Amino acid sequence: MRTVQIIDSLEIGGAEKMAINYANALSVTNEFSGLVATRAEGKLKNQLSDSVSYLFLKKKATIDFGAVFRLRKYCKENKVEFLQPHSSSYFTALLVKFVYPKVKIIWHDHNGLSEFISSEKSFALKIASFFFKGIIVVNYKLKAWAEKELNCQNVIYLPNFTTIDNAASTETVLKGESGKKILCLANLRDQKNHFLLLEVAEKLKQSHPDWSFHLVGKDFEDDYSANVRAAIVNKNLEENVFIYGSKNDIKNIINQSDIAILTSKSEGLPIALIEYGLSKKPVVSTKVGEIPLIIKDGINGFIVDVNEADLFYQKLVRFIDENDLRIQMGNSLHQTILENNSEEGVIAKYLNWVLSL
Incomplete structure (x- = not known):
């Protein structure tokens, strides 16, 4: 062939x-x-x-x-x-x-x-x-x-x-306090719904101000990107939410994070979710596309309906407060990915x- x-x-x-x-x-x-x-x-x-x-x-x-x-x-x-x-x-x-x-x-x-x-x-x-x-x-x-x-x-x-390129350089250093980093691998476009992420970040800043969000993905430098950046300023999240653009050292970036999230309002089956699972990261995601076929809520991660900012925040706080739960669900998601993807x-x-x- x-x-x-x-x-x-x-x-x-x-x-x-x-x-x-x-x-x-x-x-x-x-x-x-x-x-x-x-x-x-x-x-x-x-x-x-x-x-x-x-x-x-x-x-x-x-x-x-x-x-x-x-x-x-x-x-x-x-x-x-x-x-x-x-x-x-x-x-x-x-x-x-x-x-x-x-x-x-x-x-x-x-x-x-x-x-x-x-x-x-x-x-x-x-x-x-x-x-x-x-x-x-x-x-x-x-x-x-x-x-x-x-x-x-x-x-x-x-x-x-997917596979993760372990040989890629380690050029990216995530900002924020070590051990308290939340990663979102998603290009800056409307489908990825970063405004839900910012709602959650605003809530988390009040309860856990030392935790930070890290947005890695292509920045198209369009109206959507401008609106996301403006919202970060308007919500006073400049020290809590960081934008990095496209990066090649994804394995290195995932390794620096403690929790991984997806806030999309529409998806197929995001590569990011598979990469999270391969690296045994605990995940909170919206319930879109094929994600519910991978994440079973409360078993190998948490999923919530689109725009459920309050519930998304609550699930995230569970991971923040329970390190053993993070390890358990990260390992469980890893096994799921190996078996199905x-x-x-x-x-x-x-x-x-x-x-x-």
């Missing part, structure tokens, strides 16, 4: 990380595994295995015929059978298929808001889906949506998996499914 992952950029993010993970894993099992970054490179590039073929397309516009034909040439030279575009990069794959019909497209949908996309984008996706050989989704809600709304019969749910298990299901297409 000869497969190429396509992703818009290699900046740090969930879909980007999964494109890397699939490319690396398939380089072990497949005859050929490649990865194409269409618009931009980024910090994740150095996580690509040496055995993965890599192409930076330098795409300049939505329709860039030069980029399309460069990718067509790459596919022909490497006898590529399957293109696996992640999220919005499906359009690039579609244009390549128009000029190289023998290649098959497997769309990988990571976007927990796909069911809420605009009618214009939804129409374009519905047309494109006629040309998809298969669709991979990261939660069951997206599976139901794809089966109902799109024009492709071969839809499969495959959970995200291992690379070997997911890739085996993936390969069997692709062979059946």
